[in-house]
Amino acid sequence: MDISDRLNVTPVEEVEPFLEVTPALVQKRRSQGRIIFDRFIRNRAAIAGALALILLFLFCFLGPLLWRIDTDAINVTSASSSLTAPSLQHPFGTDDVGRDEFARVMAGGRVSLLIGLSSMFVAIFFGVGIGAFAGYYGGVIDNLLMRFTDVVLAVPLYLLLFVLSASFTDHTPKSVIILISLLTWTYAARLVRGEFLALKEREFVLAARTIGARNFRLMVRHILPNAAGPIIVNATLLVGANIILESVMSYFGFGIQPPASSWGNLVSDGQGFFDVAPWLVLTPGLLIFLTVLSFNLVGDGLRDALDPYMTER
Amino acid sequence: MGRYIIRRLLQALLLLLLFSLGMFALIHLLPGGPEQVIFNPRLSAAGRAALRARFGLDDPIYLQYLKWIGNALIGNFGFSFADNQPVTNVIAERFPATLELFSTALALALVVAIVIGVLSAVRQGTVTDYTLTTLAYFGISMPIFLFGLLAQDIFGVYLHWFPTSGTQTLGYTFDPFNAFIDHLQHLILPMLVLSITFIAQWSRYMRSSTIEVVKQDYMRTARAKGVAPVPLLVRHALRNSVIPLITVVAIDFGAVAGGAAITEGVFQWHGMGLLFLDSLDTRDYPVLLAILMIGAVFVIAFNLLADILYAVMDPRIRYS
Numbered sequence: 001m002d003i004s005d006r007l008n009v010t011p012v013e014e015v016e017p018f019l020e021v022t023p024a025l026v027q028k029r030r031s032q033g034r035i036i037f038d039r040f041i042r043n044r045a046a047i048a049g050a051l052a053l054i055l056l057f058l059f060c061f062l063g064p065l066l067w068r069i070d071t072d073a074i075n076v077t078s079a080s081s082s083l084t085a086p087s088l089q090h091p092f093g094t095d096d097v098g099r100d101e102f103a104r105v106m107a108g109g110r111v112s113l114l115i116g117l118s119s120m121f122v123a124i125f126f127g128v129g130i131g132a133f134a135g136y137y138g139g140v141i142d143n144l145l146m147r148f149t150d151v152v153l154a155v156p157l158y159l160l161l162f163v164l165s166a167s168f169t170d171h172t173p174k175s176v177i178i179l180i181s182l183l184t185w186t187y188a189a190r191l192v193r194g195e196f197l198a199l200k201e202r203e204f205v206l207a208a209r210t211i212g213a214r215n216f217r218l219m220v221r222h223i224l225p226n227a228a229g230p231i232i233v234n235a236t237l238l239v240g241a242n243i244i245l246e247s248v249m250s251y252f253g254f255g256i257q258p259p260a261s262s263w264g265n266l267v268s269d270g271q272g273f274f275d276v277a278p279w280l281v282l283t284p285g286l287l288i289f290l291t292v293l294s295f296n297l298v299g300d301g302l303r304d305a306l307d308p309y310m311t312e313r
Numbered sequence: 314m315g316r317y318i319i320r321r322l323l324q325a326l327l328l329l330l331l332f333s334l335g336m337f338a339l340i341h342l343l344p345g346g347p348e349q350v351i352f353n354p355r356l357s358a359a360g361r362a363a364l365r366a367r368f369g370l371d372d373p374i375y376l377q378y379l380k381w382i383g384n385a386l387i388g389n390f391g392f393s394f395a396d397n398q399p400v401t402n403v404i405a406e407r408f409p410a411t412l413e414l415f416s417t418a419l420a421l422a423l424v425v426a427i428v429i430g431v432l433s434a435v436r437q438g439t440v441t442d443y444t445l446t447t448l449a450y451f452g453i454s455m456p457i458f459l460f461g462l463l464a465q466d467i468f469g470v471y472l473h474w475f476p477t478s479g480t481q482t483l484g485y486t487f488d489p490f491n492a493f494i495d496h497l498q499h500l501i502l503p504m505l506v507l508s509i510t511f512i513a514q515w516s517r518y519m520r521s522s523t524i525e526v527v528k529q530d531y532m533r534t535a536r537a538k539g540v541a542p543v544p545l546l547v548r549h550a551l552r553n554s555v556i557p558l559i560t561v562v563a564i565d566f567g568a569v570a571g572g573a574a575i576t577e578g579v580f581q582w583h584g585m586g587l588l589f590l591d592s593l594d595t596r597d598y599p600v601l602l603a604i605l606m607i608g609a610v611f612v613i614a615f616n617l618l619a620d621i622l623y624a625v626m627d628p629r630i631r632y633s
Binding site for chain 2: 157247
């Protein structure tokens with residue numbers, strides 16, 4: 001990597017004094033966001049992940065506008081229309097009752113992606129809130145909230161997820177979202193607590209307090225933006241993790257249930273026909289894998305782009 | 314150090330107590346509670362009341378909790394609704410299978426993760442490193458149950474290398490040696506499947522911590538003194554680079570337990586995970602509670618153990 005690349009990531013404040021002496025060395029002034037964006041763009045794996053995600057979302061959400069085959073259209077009139085191999089008419093084949101797998105995978109993907117994203121938002125919201133309170137106020141509040149977090153962390157996640165979903169949920173996406181977010185906010189909470197503990201001692205917080213900012217304003221407007229990086233990275237990785245959780249739940253029959261579908265229960269629907277129609281397992285399975293992989297690549301790319309110590313590599 | 318351990322022990326006990334309270338409340342708040350599951354719908358009102366009284370379900374909830382926790386402390390988790398046997402017996406029957414799957418998968422994952430991590434750290438930036446990194450990404454992004462299904466179909470159904478499920482071949486009586494071999498053949502697939510996710514995750518930690526350690530001054534000194542490459546890695550680098558991994562493994566302990574439950578479900582491995590899934594179907598609450606508690610005890614105990622090991626392996630860390 002040559003010297004100009006290294007200069008790209010040098011903070012602007014340090015470059016400025018050179019302005020009169022050697023103007024040739026000075027790069028164009030770039031905003032912090034621009035610097036991070038440029039660093040992200042240069043990470044080829046992360047870009048591949050981001051593109052894959054865009055395609056996956058387009059496929060699942062806009063695909064049905066172009067592919068007008070009814071998901072539930074059962075075709076039992078002739079034995080030849082069930083479990084057919086992939087063809088032009090049915091790109092991913094058909095299932096045991098002759099439903100078009102291509103349309104089913106789109107419908108399942110909408111549910112899986114929706115659950116992954118919304119459970120992430122709910123979990124991050126509560127995780128950030130709890131972590132911020134614990135870290136900002138410290139003392140008894142911190143102790144109480146963190147012991148509560150420890151209790152949630154002490155359970156083998158899947159076991160509790162299964163117990164709760166077997167009894168509490170009505171197997172709709174909404175209940176699955178609530179359940180997953182109930183159990184996955186803990187990591188964000190610990191992360192945000194740590195950030196707040198460190199940041200609240202900094203001078204800019206003292207300065208803001210001196211000019212009269214109240215606690216809530218200090219937390220939301222002054223400290224939180226400085227903790228945004230790790231939160232965004234955690235949120236991205238959490239989407240992938242939550243999609244896995246949803247697929248496991250649905251696979252074991254605790255999550256989304258037929259006639260509604262998600263990628264997880266498409267896999268469990270198809271597994272009985274693996275010898276005759278392996279695509280029924282492979283297609284939704286591959287899509288879960290691709291989605292989670294893409295979220296992981298983007299998350300790690302963001303982590304590298306946001307990390308101020310990543311300047312040399 | 315001693316005081317630190319005592320304080321952590323007390324904290325762990327408090328945590329367990331809170332956890333048991335939470336789980337007990339949760340399970341007794343659930344709709345479709347125990348009596349709907351066990352009671353015959355055609356039972357008369359008097360019979361129903363008798364059963365409720367026998368299971369102590371009419372007592373106030375705090376009294377039920379105190380009774381349950383008091384008994385649980387001396388190792389009595391009540392009776393299984395489904396089996397009508399003491400929960401302890403039901404679990405004791407399944408425990409060895411889980412222990413076997415869990416410990417072999419954990420050991421395999423640790424060893425392979427350390428080897429892969431060190432290898433890709435030493436060969437940082439080479440084809441080996443990129444290949445291992447790519448494989449790790451694949452491993453992390455693949456849900457365990459999908460791995461299980463694919464492994465069953467490829468190695469069991471198509472290639473006939475390994476049996477697809479269970480813990481032994483049914484309908485045959487082998488002599489002890491062949492029975493052991495047969496059992497091992499059943500163990501291999503679930504063990505591999507369970508370990509792959511953790512190999513992928515842990516090798517990443519191992520890689521970055523080894524890269525950190527190799528850069529340090531004492532490593533350069535050792536190299537300058539003429540320590541050969543392999544002893545340098547094993548004796549000088551590994552001792553320090555493995556420390557962060559210990560914490561990660563301890564934190565992931567619950568995840569491995571959850572993964573074991575999923576693997577057991579996919580492979581019909583007759584351990585506690587499968588028992589848990591079956592008990593969910595029959596709403597066998599005493600068994601579910603007991604398994605949850607055992608899981609939590611293990612998770613908390615290993616977290617504690619990790620903190621202590623941490624201090625033992627790295628003399629720079631002092632606890633007060």
